Amino acid sequence: MVYLDNSATTRPDPEVVRVMTDVMKNIYGNPSSLHDLGGKAERLIKQAREAVAKTLGVSPRSLVFTSGGTEANNEAIKGVADQYAGRGKHLVTTEVEHASVHQVMRQLEDRGWEVTYLPVDREGRVQVEDVKQALTEETVLVSVMHVNNETGTIQPVEEIGRLLKKYPKILFHVDAVQSYGKLEVRPADWGIDLLTLSGHKIHGPKGIGCMHIREGVKLTPLLAGGGQEEGYRSGTQNVPGIAGFAKAAVSAQCKRKAATPAHYRWKTSLIDRLTREWEEIRINGDVSEDGGAPHILSVSFPGLKSEVIVHALEQEGIYVSSKSACSSKGEKPSRVLMAMGLDEGTAVGTIRISMGLETSEEDIRMCEAALLKVIPQLQQVMKVHGR
């Protein structure tokens, strides 16, 4: 089996599983309990928080563990909206955000907020100038993802952060779920006030996420309760999840340096091979080393249905994705790809191949061979004429 759907989720690192198993067996106290079993769990969380903080170059106190990326995105945006409604009622985001940002924005529109959805270029990138133009006296938050989950395009978050430094009252949220563990993420240096991370995209467990909240930023919590996580996130902490997250974060940090150049290399060679075979296909997003994440490749086969390609590849033992996993069950073509100017016929024939830290060169070669085998068959059935 060749697993190339790592942007949907990753296989937990065996070391992560070992740590979590050990924690579940031995460190099962409630971190809020006063006795030493609780104290031990509390100290474990502290050490885990410090380990994660180091990977980002931020203070451990700025990190809050959540149930995942979706919760962190909800908390960041709704938390700011509730806390700072007095400053204005305008939010800025892009047309290509993940559903857990996009849908939150839609909800807030229903609650009377004005939201600007910035367009993107053919590569799926937002223009810093457009961000600047969109800002008004009423703007309280700008939310832009770091790496797009469908195409891998890197957004100019560093430049946007620099721009927003001139607007101290406007907060900047970055969804870094797809970039953390793959690219450098430096919220403090980049002027990012709120940052979203997720565990299961970096060979950690599902059900755990993390947000960085810059010191001085206040958020209205989504959940009311026992006041855990400095009151930002009530509910007994997911101790094994937090330990697993930290383990995965540290280990991704170590392995990234070797994996990144290899991923770029394999991706480039796959693109070369595919475009040589079919000139009508479209490679989506920016695939350059400066502009695209190393691990994601989005390819459109006009005239074919992505779902069919996914299943055909599955028969060959290759697991890839149609659009992003979270939205791939819908019938509609991808909102992100449409925003990039693809026509519907091309958008619906798009698959995403995404690598993880366990991906090998052999995996990519097998994927290439499988595509070269199944695509012509499908094209024949669908009467799509290649060359």
Add this chain to the structure above:
Amino acid sequence: MKDLILVRYGELALKGNNRADFENRLVQNIHEKLKPFPGVKVRKTFGRIFVDPGDHGSKPVLQALSEVFGVVGISPAKRVASDMDAIREAAVHLVRHRQSPPSTFKVVAKRADKTFPHTSQEINRTVGTAVLKGVQGIRVDVHQPELELHIEVRGKETYLYGENIPGPGGLPVGSSGRVMLMLSGGIDSPVAGYLSMKRGADLEAVHFHSYPFTSNRAKQKVIDLARMMTRYGGTIRLHVVPFTEVQTQIRERCTPSYLITIMRRMMMRISEETARRQKALALVTGESLGQVASQTLESMNAINDAAQIPILRPLIGMDKQEIMTISKQIGTYETSVLPYEDCCTVFQPKSPVTRPRVDKSRELESKLEVDRLVREAVEQTEQICITPEQTEEFSYF
């Protein structure tokens, strides 16, 4: 072109033997502080210290040096061959890569070596012109420049430095002898410890632990605070005194309004004995005059009466706000405010006496077996050696 860091220290105040002691101690402390950066070189030369950050880059090393007492100023510097082209290039580089680029500058050149073929004036002019050309928008201001770019030609090598990052000042830790800090876990005592280290004291700390009336988390908090203080003074020996027996005895036998006074007198005795054993010459406390009931002058009198050793109170003239500011700056505040019971709050009487009397304290205390209690507490004290490197409890990450 070699990147170096120039460390300046308070040379003016020192004379004779003191100066050599001071310098040696400072170099030793810098070595100790830079242990986490293997390969870093520290060299004392021309009455200053040059640090070669090696592969680590200047930034983390600059940060570490800014936490060493005795350091008055730190400057990123460059060493080049004594050659006009190399000097010019290094000068432009230094100005361009300053943390905040200056809008005005002047060049101050010095020739220790008169064989260098250009006079200081010529160096000033040539380098000044190069910087004007190489850095956009910069102007010369000979009277109040934002940046004084120093160039020192010394034989075959020339040193350049500009930006002066202020250091913490003070005296190198260890140059003033040893003190024993009474570390409670509150906001004040870590600040008092910090300030005594700033004046060159080598620090040990004593903490009173009343399990089960105070929790192990309270003890861990004190260990964490002590570790934070090692940033400024290296390894700290922490003495954790079992205090439960003393507190219960006082509670059983003494008048409630004098509980705190007598408890503190007992703490003084135990601390004094611990200090004597460790060859510390003074106690340090976080008291500030009139802050709480136990810090009135009457109270200090009643408490001092129990000890002979000098008691230093570095916070005596400070307001709570000022203390909190330092506490935040040295990074202990957030830990200090964690809400665990400490031994002073557990047995807090409803109405403590604010003006305790010495004779009354002595009289009430006569019901206690003072000598036995002190001896047993000191003998059962746990010593913890706290180093800057955190020994992680869990090996998971």
